[in-house]
Amino acid sequence: MTQQKFLTYPDLPSTADVIVIGGGPAGTAALWAIERAAPGTKTVLIEQSDRLGAGSSTASLENYRTCWPAIPMMKQMQRSVEVFHNADAYLGEGTQQSIHIKERGYLFCAFTDRQAEGLRRDVERLHSIGLAHIEYLERDEVAYRYGWLGEKVIAAKFDPIAGWLDSNALIYRYAQNAHSAQIVLGVPEVSICVKGSTLAGIKTPHGEVAAPIVVIACGANARRVCRTAGVELPLVIRPRQSVTTASRHPEFPEDGPMVIGSASHPHMRPEARTGAIFGWEYTWHNKRARELGYEVEGAPADALIEPVYPLTPFKDPRYPSLAVALLARQFGHKDGEGFAHPNYMRGVHQNIGYYVYRDHTAACKADGTGYESERALIDAVPGVEGLFASVAHVGHGIMTSPAAGEIIASKVLGLPLADAAFAAFGFDALYVEYDEAVL
Ligand SMILES: Cc1cc2nc3c(=O)[nH]c(=O)nc-3n(C[C@H](O)[C@H](O)[C@H](O)COP(=O)(O)OP(=O)(O)OC[C@H]3O[C@@H](n4cnc5c(N)ncnc54)[C@H](O)[C@@H]3O)c2cc1C
Structure with missing residues (x-):
């Protein structure tokens, strides 16, 4: 029997290999990339709204561009554009037409x-x-x-x-192509369960989902959700x-x-x-x-x-x-x-x-001064084994979502990064040339 992809809260699966919190570009791209890298991984996406893509992407201009002067961002966009240009191959037949580049x-x-x-x-x-x-x-x-x-x-x-492009269509394509994923819509509140310093899963007012890995990808709410695991994310x-x-x-x-x-x-x-x-x-x-x-x-x-x-x-x-x-x-x-x-x-x-954004504590220059970087934070969260974040996508989280999804998938699955430059999206990110020159 094929499992139902979309569930409505309080219907919840009891276990997962990986839980992703947040169904915007970051969360759905993570699902898609995990499925591509390790087919059959049982992922569960928890979304607060009654639909996917209910956060910042609703206000966005849905634009993309390749002209990024800092190498990590440039590489992130290069890979993402490759996915957009070959959308049917990466995201299933008909995607090119539906995302309407x-x-x-x-x-x-x-x-x-x-x-x-x-x-x-x-x-x-x-x-x-x-x-x-x-x-x-x-x-x-x-x-x-x-x-x-x-x-x-x-x-x-x-x-x-x-x-x-059509960002909403892109988000739904990511979700549909994560063949082993289940998506739970309308989850009003979620907290992260930790036993000792190890992750146990998530808790909602009407039930829990046990999992060894959780990815926080809920945009502006990420800091609040991560706080339930006892960790403050460095975000503004x-x-x-x-x-x-x-x-x-x-x-x-x-x-x-x-x-x-x-x-x-x-x-x-x-x-x-x-x-x-x-x-x-x-x-x-x-x-x-x-x-x-x-x-x-x-x-x-x-x-x-x-x-x-x-x-x-x-x-x-x-x-x-x-x-x-x-x-x-x-x-x-x-x-x-x-x-x-x-x-x-x-x-x-x-x-x-x-x-x-990352706050000024999450990127620093060679002399130790902190500054606000435009780079997203895509990494394991220090202090809680099994907890990850794909956050701080600033004003480019749609255009960079394919590569961001692949970076978090590599980290979650313990695979090497596709490009050494992607290490710059970690928590301990040092200064990168042209990091502040976003235009
Ligand atoms: C005015 C404006 C213009 C922009 N223009 C562009 C552009 O041209 N190109 C571009 O690439 N980017 C653009 N962006 C940025 C882009 O929208 C963001 O970078 C991107 O949406 C971030 O994706 P995300 O998945 O991290 O967060 P979001 O898009 O905010 O998605 C977060 C998801 O998590 C869900 N959620 C929140 N809290 C919880 C919770 N507690 N439990 C479960 N689910 C939760 C939300 O409902 C939402 O569906 C723009 C943004 C704005 C505001």
Whole structure:
């Protein structure tokens, strides 16, 4: 008899070889990669919501790109893109169609000589690490290819192996292709059971699942869940917003790229036939959380330690108009034209989710100073044998999910890492060149 894949809580299997907590990109990719590396491993995924992918990915732009200047991230993306490009082979027949990749590129724009010089140096660095496909475009070339952007762009960096995909379809493909996995939806609360310093499984209000291995992959809630095992994960979280709008300016073609302005990097891409999706990361301050009565003790001023739900109070009502106005100003578009077109304020939908980061104690420079790294934390959790985490995927947890899944699978199964550079995703991660230069 074939076992049922999706269970609804309080239906729970009594045992598992590996339990994964959290059904976002990180958790479902872990299931898929464990199955690929060790077919038949009995995995159980525990998801709080009544569906998979109910965390940050719901607010995301679903983008991916290869132009990462730090080697571990570059390798992580290289492997992930290989999986996306061969999706049917890795994730089953029909995946290519369902994840619907649109490889339209990323265009980083410069408006001043200094910014142009910065992009030229970026491209030099990217070429030096083997990313020869990244282009530096002079003013005339930008005008020839993207004249509709206007005359203010004097240079650009272009990543042609970049684009976007359907992240929800990707998450469900991971889950479906983990043939030996069972997925339990609607689990309201989960804690980790430890006997001595060894893992025993998980506990929910209506039952337990015994297992020698648990992977924490529940995004912004990871620190809270890990605390039930007596370990504090070194994470901070920040609310980040995105906006979808029903229409964009008519000159922005449907097959246009993701367009990124200069610092503070507002960005926008076409969404569906006529719409757009855009984002902009500005410095957030946790005083709003304090005003609302939430605990912010011990958190840096621009972050939280405990997630606040729902996130609605953190939605900034000025955000959609400010982000578009910033793009219009950078590109020199006058009222009614380009990014200043009134279409952008039609059918606006504002989304919000958390970016999860390693805190400054989880990466350090040669002189011992701590800093916040953009690298995810994918490793065994120190202090509890059998406990693992795939967390801190910041703003790239969808695009890097195939490789992240494979890294955690190797660690869980005690297999060698596919690439030595992947050791940089461990707890004791030292400084990596270009680690902070995410763009
Ligand atoms: C505005 C915005 C834009 C972004 N744009 C991009 C982008 O363009 N490209 C990209 O690659 N990434 C992007 N990201 C980042 C990406 O969404 C995250 O890195 C990614 O979703 C992290 O995956 P995750 O599985 O770790 O966590 P999540 O996606 O948050 O998933 C966690 C899952 O765990 C579940 N869960 C939570 N608590 C529990 C619990 N106690 N028990 C059981 N289950 C639990 C949740 O319901 C959820 O399903 C963006 C994020 C935001 C907010």
